[in-house]
Amino acid sequence: MHYVQLYRRALFALLLCLVGLPASAQSFRVQCPPVTTLHPTPPTTDPNPAGGSVKCQQIAGGDGYATMADGTQTYMFSFGPLSGLVDIFNGLPGTEPASVFNQVSTGVGIGDPSAATTFNGAVGLAPDPDSVPANQLTGHVDPRPIMDVGVMNGNIPAPMMAIDEDDEFFLTLTNVGMIMRPDLFEQHTVHFHGYPNASSFYDGVPDASVAINIGGSFTYYYLAPDAGTYFWHCHITxxxxxxxGMVGQIYVRPRQNRVASGTLYAGLVGQQADLRTACGSDILCSSPLPPANAATHAANKSGTPTLYAYNDGDGSTAYDVEYPVQIHGFDPNFHFIGMTFNPEPFVDMKDKHFLLNGRSYPDTVTQGPMQTVAADGTPHSSQPLPALINIPVGGKALLRISDLDVTEFQTLASLGIPMHVIGINARLLRDLSGNDMTYNTNSITLGGGESIDVILDASDTSKYTAGQVYYLYTPNLDHLSNDAENFGGLMTEVHICNSVNPSTKSCV
Known part of the structure; x- marks a missing residue:
């Protein structure tokens, strides 16, 4: 308790210094322009013909705690949410359009993501008293709410991000420091692993870009690349x-989702006009055109337009509901030492806690976020994303599976519903002639840094009816428990429902 009190006093002194600084001297900033050269008008009033829009997100780099299924509370370095708090609490991506992100909080409904949180904008965003004219939104922030919300508010995995092809994505990282390790003046960065980023300045590798110090912010800029599932992490040590724990998932939705009617090939017009994704001359094109196209845009089981994992042109990657499945493993000894002042034994790292979306079975099937009591005595929703999979009768579920592990290969098996593997490492499985290279299997294996897009197909109503329960689990028996205990491990449930609520993904 004495240790925490010392930190609180130091934090209070830091806040007094920050509040006393003029706006131009404060190092916390955010950036989310409502319009840009590529998107000159807000999409709510005049959608840009090029498609996409401006999307923004703010995250904090710091530390926190996560609770394992066996009750062990594990310390972590981690990223936490500083925008989209309501969506984060509900297990959704925290990425917001500029119109939502650029909202100024009145102080009501803002705080650690919880059922009482109502604010989805950027934490700390405030009118700039030095702007001309005064009190414009220029990225000026009040550091007090940022520290109030960001300290000890890490998530595992890191806050999820989701954008659409042609979006411009502004991601602000704010380094709030680590309460449990004040001796460490750790910098942080964001590196999008496997993500085709045009500029090394925003790549997050500190040797070729920048790193963010404690008390500072930096806004990364990305033009959304090819559709697919990627992951991101800190690239400092x-x-x-x-x-x-400084790892998370980002996925990119395809242009094909914007097709209003007619044949799906219309969704590929943008792909062929974009030199980054055009097929026929570039062997690296992500979605080679299919040899034949006869599919049309339809509606899914939720009554909304069908969604697709890739720009397939033939409807082969259509799904009704999607779920991120982020595999992670922890070495509890490494984490315990990481909370102290001892050097970590890198060579001896051996994962013993195995997680799906930050949780182990049976917590993977709990819809509401777990509450972890942090060092300051307050509860935090450090693991807000469930891993329960609900599929409507006659429908399909897209699983965006990423392996965020450092030391282990991980295997997931589906019992009763075959896995249809459609993409690996954000690339649709097609050869250069557009021929189908997807396949069915009952298990997949990934190494750290890899992703696989899988569709669980329950469209055969003679086999799959409402009320049935299946399992997604690892056949590696030592990964089915946490540190040799009875609870935990890589397992979750797949439920067949009459229908699925598209916003909460719960059975109806």
């Missing part, structure tokens, strides 16, 4: 920061 990667073996340590990844093992400690």
């Amino acid at each position: 990667p073996p340590e920061h990844l093992q400690m």
Whole structure:
């Protein structure tokens, strides 16, 4: 308790210093322009013909706690949410359009993501008294709410991100420091693993870009690349920061989702006009055109337009509901030492806690976020994303599976519903002639840094009826428990429902 009191006093002194600084001297900032050269008008009033829009997100780099299924509370270095708090609490991506992100909080409904949280904008965003004219939104922030919300508010996995092809994505990382390790003046960065980023300045590798110090903010800029599932992490001392929990998932939705009617080939017009994704001359095109196209845009089981994992042109990657499945493993000894002042034994890292979306079975099937009591005595929703999979009768579920592990290969098996593997490492499985290379299997294996897109197909109503329960689990028996205990491990449930609520993904 004495240790925490000392930190609180130091934090209070820091806040007094920050509040006393003029706006131009404060190092916390956010950036989310409502319009840009590529998107000159807000999409709510005049959608840009090029498609996409401006999307923004703010995250904090710091530390926190996560609770394992066996009750063990594990310390971690981690990223926490500073925008989209309501969506984060509900297990959704925290990425917001500029119109939502650029809202100024009145102080009501803002705080650690919980059922009482009502604010989805950028934490700390405030009118700039030095702007001309005064009190414009220029990225000026009040550091007090940022520290109030960001300290000890890490998530495992890191806050999820989701954007659409042609979006411009502004991601602000704010380094709030680590309460449990004030001796460490750790910098943090964001590196999008496997993500085709045009500029090394925003790549997050500190040797070729920038790193963010404690008390500072930096806004990354990305133009959304090819559709697919990627993951991101801190690139400062990667073996340590990844093992400690600074990893998360980002996925990109395809242009084909914007097709209003007619044949799906219309959704590929933008792909062929974009030199990054055009097929026929570039062997690296992500979605080679199919040899034949006869499919049309339809409606899914939720009554909304069908969604697709890739720009397939033939409807082969259509799904009704999607779920991120982020596999992670922890070495509890490494995490315990990471909370102290001892050097970590990198060579001896051995994962013993195995997680799906930050949780182990049976917590993977709990819809509401777990509450972890942090060092300051307050509860935090450090693991807000469930891993329960609900599929409507006659429908399909897209699983965006990422392996965020540092030391282990991970295997997931589906019992009763075959896995249809459609993409690996954000690439649709097609050869250069557009021929189908997807396949069915009952298990997949990934190494750290890999992703696989899988569709669970329950469209055969003679086999799959409402009320049935199946399992997604690892056949590696030592990964079915946490540190040799009875609870935990890589397992979740797949439920067949009459229908699925598209916003909460719960059975109806």
